[in-house]
Amino acid sequence: MAPTKAKTASKPRLAVWKFASCDGCQLSLLDCEDELLAVAGAIEIANFPEASRAVAKGPYDVSLVEGSITTPHDAERIQMVRKQSRYLVTIGACATAGGIQALRNFADVKEFTSIVYATPQYIQTLKKSTPITDHVFVDFELRGCPINKHQLVELVSALLNSRKPNVPTYSACIECKRRGTVCVMVAQGTPCLGPVTQAGCGAICPSYHRGCYGCYGPKESPNTAALSVGWSRLGVRGDDLVRVYRTYNAYADAFRRESEAHEK
Amino acid sequence: MKEIALKAGDTVVVARGDLQALLDALAARDYTLIGPTVRDGAIAYCEIRTVEDLPAGWEDEQDGGTYRLHRRGDGRLFGFTVGPHSWKQFLYPPVLKLWEARRNGHGFTVHRDESPQPRRAFIGVRGCELAAIGVQDQVFLHGKYVDSTYQARREGVFIVAVNCGHVVSTCFCVSMKTGPKVGKGFDIALTEILDADGHRFVAEAGTARGAEVLAAVPHRPADASDRAAAEVVSANAEQAMKRSMDTEGIRDLLYNNAEHPRWEAVANRCMTCANCTMVCPTCFCHTVEDVTDLSGSHAERWRKWDSCFTMEFSYIHGGSVRPSASARYRQWMTHKLASWIDQFGTSGCVGCGRCITWCPVGIDITEEVRAIRETDRAAEEG
Ligand code: SF4
Ligand code: SF4
Ligand code: SF4
Numbered sequence: 199m200a201p202t203k204a205k206t207a208s209k210p211r212l213a214v215w216k217f218a219s220c221d222g223c224q225l226s227l228l229d230c231e232d233e234l235l236a237v238a239g240a241i242e243i244a245n246f247p248e249a250s251r252a253v254a255k256g257p258y259d260v261s262l263v264e265g266s267i268t269t270p271h272d273a274e275r276i277q278m279v280r281k282q283s284r285y286l287v288t289i290g291a292c293a294t295a296g297g298i299q300a301l302r303n304f305a306d307v308k309e310f311t312s313i314v315y316a317t318p319q320y321i322q323t324l325k326k327s328t329p330i331t332d333h334v335f336v337d338f339e340l341r342g343c344p345i346n347k348h349q350l351v352e353l354v355s356a357l358l359n360s361r362k363p364n365v366p367t368y369s370a371c372i373e374c375k376r377r378g379t380v381c382v383m384v385a386q387g388t389p390c391l392g393p394v395t396q397a398g399c400g401a402i403c404p405s406y407h408r409g410c411y412g413c414y415g416p417k418e419s420p421n422t423a424a425l426s427v428g429w430s431r432l433g434v435r436g437d438d439l440v441r442v443y444r445t446y447n448a449y450a451d452a453f454r455r456e457s458e459a460h461e462k
Numbered sequence: 463m464k465e466i467a468l469k470a471g472d473t474v475v476v477a478r479g480d481l482q483a484l485l486d487a488l489a490a491r492d493y494t495l496i497g498p499t500v501r502d503g504a505i506a507y508c509e510i511r512t513v514e515d516l517p518a519g520w521e522d523e524q525d526g527g528t529y530r531l532h533r534r535g536d537g538r539l540f541g542f543t544v545g546p547h548s549w550k551q552f553l554y555p556p557v558l559k560l561w562e563a564r565r566n567g568h569g570f571t572v573h574r575d576e577s578p579q580p581r582r583a584f585i586g587v588r589g590c591e592l593a594a595i596g597v598q599d600q601v602f603l604h605g606k607y608v609d610s611t612y613q614a615r616r617e618g619v620f621i622v623a624v625n626c627g628h629v630v631s632t633c634f635c636v637s638m639k640t641g642p643k644v645g646k647g648f649d650i651a652l653t654e655i656l657d658a659d660g661h662r663f664v665a666e667a668g669t670a671r672g673a674e675v676l677a678a679v680p681h682r683p684a685d686a687s688d689r690a691a692a693e694v695v696s697a698n699a700e701q702a703m704k705r706s707m708d709t710e711g712i713r714d715l716l717y718n719n720a721e722h723p724r725w726e727a728v729a730n731r732c733m734t735c736a737n738c739t740m741v742c743p744t745c746f747c748h749t750v751e752d753v754t755d756l757s758g759s760h761a762e763r764w765r766k767w768d769s770c771f772t773m774e775f776s777y778i779h780g781g782s783v784r785p786s787a788s789a790r791y792r793q794w795m796t797h798k799l800a801s802w803i804d805q806f807g808t809s810g811c812v813g814c815g816r817c818i819t820w821c822p823v824g825i826d827i828t829e830e831v832r833a834i835r836e837t838d839r840a841a842e843e844g
Pocket of ligand 1: 372379381384390393737
């Protein structure tokens with residue numbers, strides 16, 4: 199990445215944008231208040247809906263984008279965000295993979311709206327919930343549902359200091375083993391998505407005796423088919439295998455294809 | 463009891479009831495005790511204080527991709543084999559801060575934590591594990607460059623080894639010539655015996671300091687029948703071992719089969735999750751990460767266990783050199799069993815079986831070698 203304006207006179211400007219999402223990732227950013235206060239003088243927060251309603255005009259040095267594209271209006275709005283941003287970073291499973299709301303992509307959205315809403319004709323919604331990268335060029339993706347506060351601080355520090363962010367794309371198993379957790383899949387027969395899921399959370403779930411739920415989405419070179427064979431040996435088959443891959447990252451390519459492979 | 467001087471090579475008998483005295487003698491000599499203990503359904507290596515912390519009466523059962531503990535029905539303290547942890551985590555920590563730097567006017571000052579390491583006593587090191595420590599010594603201490611972080615941890619270590627009396631289906635130390643009886647490098651080696659004559663340990667002093675510690679523990683000299691009973695324990699373990707790896711000419715076998723359909727076949731099953739390399743007691747690869755804080759006034763350099771199964775491991779300008787799973791599996795196995803010999807003069811595999819058990823889909827290195835040997839292209843052509 200090219201150097202930012204961090205070392206020039208004007209302060210780098212950071213903006214946060216919300217699309218279809220639960221706000222959880224923005225809250226992770228609020229949770230960084232101590233770290234952010236330390237640089238309050240060094241960066242300008244130009245737009246941050248969860249923190250303040252004030253919006254300062256663009257352009258922005260870094261835009262953090264939360265949420266997926268689900269309406270025609272949002273499809274236009276993301277173009278505006280891209281035009282005004284030097285770096286566009288997607289944060290969280292919604293923005294990078296379409297989120298839990300992408301479950302609609304596997305069904306007929308008209309049918310849903312007709313059941314849920316009294317006057318469905320007022321509902322303007324797209325057939326699919328899609329990740330930001332389907333609409334505009336994305337400079338960097340932060341995974342997770344929600345994102346990890348440390349990864350966020352790491353990313354912003356890296357951008358401000360003109361260095362490569364340390365955000366690994368390898369498996370959750372590596373983090374799991376580094377912290378010395380006993381593998382739940384091997385020692386307890388608990389199905390775990392760790393071997394195909396990207397690291398980032400610090401492998402929290404296995405340390406509480408649970409299998410990984412795949413919040414960080416598919417890792418680099420995910421062999422989901424091999425994992426499904428492993429899971430079937432533990433008694434997980436058919437519909438259950440479909441559901442396993444259909445959560446927050448259901449529409450991420452590798453997870454989508456694997457869930458479809460087990461559909462009858 | 464009066465202390466009688468012992469020397470390296472002496473063998474004595476310590477009663478089960480006096481094993482605590484051995485732990486106490488080590489603690490009194492300022493050692494932090496690390497030993498096996500039951501945690502989260504497995505036998506883990508943790509800090510221990512008393513004999514009660516040891517996995518009395520537990521036995522492990524292992525196979526490709528599975529590990530279970532169950533009661534043995536007797537009170538043996540070491541009636542199990544190796545678990546998910548290995549001693550490397552104490553000598554070569556998974557995550558380690560190498561140094562930090564603070565901005566200071568126009569320059570910066572570097573600070574490295576050089577406070578002395580605790581002296582650790584490893585309790586219950588098995589034959590394959592002692593061999594693995596030897597392999598890592600070779601890598602970190604005896605090459606052109608010495609790893610000072612490893613050296614600082616390794617220097618103080620006191621090793622209480624245990625000769626295995628129980629094996630699991632994944633063990634293949636006999637074929638790798640590392641066990642079940644421990645080889646060189648221990649301070650004290652114990653063989654646990656539980657028979658009509660009682661529960662006791664035949665203890666051999668391997669070094670002068672091992673002898674000094676043993677002398678401080680109540681004991682009696684070992685007689686011929688004690689030695690014979692200890693030999694039987696090792697012989698039975700050896701007999702019980704079913705798995706093996708044929709290492710005859712293995713270096714050339716793998717070099718000659720860099721192109722072999724088996725690599726693709728294993729890649730279909732391999733998830734490149736890296737569990738095998740994380741649990742392997744000899745794997746030493748790591749990555750180094752530099753981090754800065756938001757203000758840019760403080761930077762740290764961290765070392766973390768890495769693996770040849772990740773894409774970034776072989777990333778150079780333009781991309782990863784080993785993008786396919788077959789290339790990564792081949793790299794791992796060929797380094798471990800073939801190029802390791804050229805590089806360090808020993809095999810990188812000690813036959814502990816961890817990579818087989820802790821691979822979530824049970825990929826078996828001995829099976830992969832066998833498959834390649836059976837269809838050795840060079841041999842077929844020749
Ligand atoms: S518990 Fe899950 S994440 Fe941890 S090593 Fe096992 S399979 Fe991987
Ligand atoms: S390659 Fe496997 S069997 Fe050999 S030392 Fe490593 S973990 Fe043990
Ligand atoms: S051999 Fe097993 S443990 Fe190793 S990377 Fe492949 S799937 Fe993971």
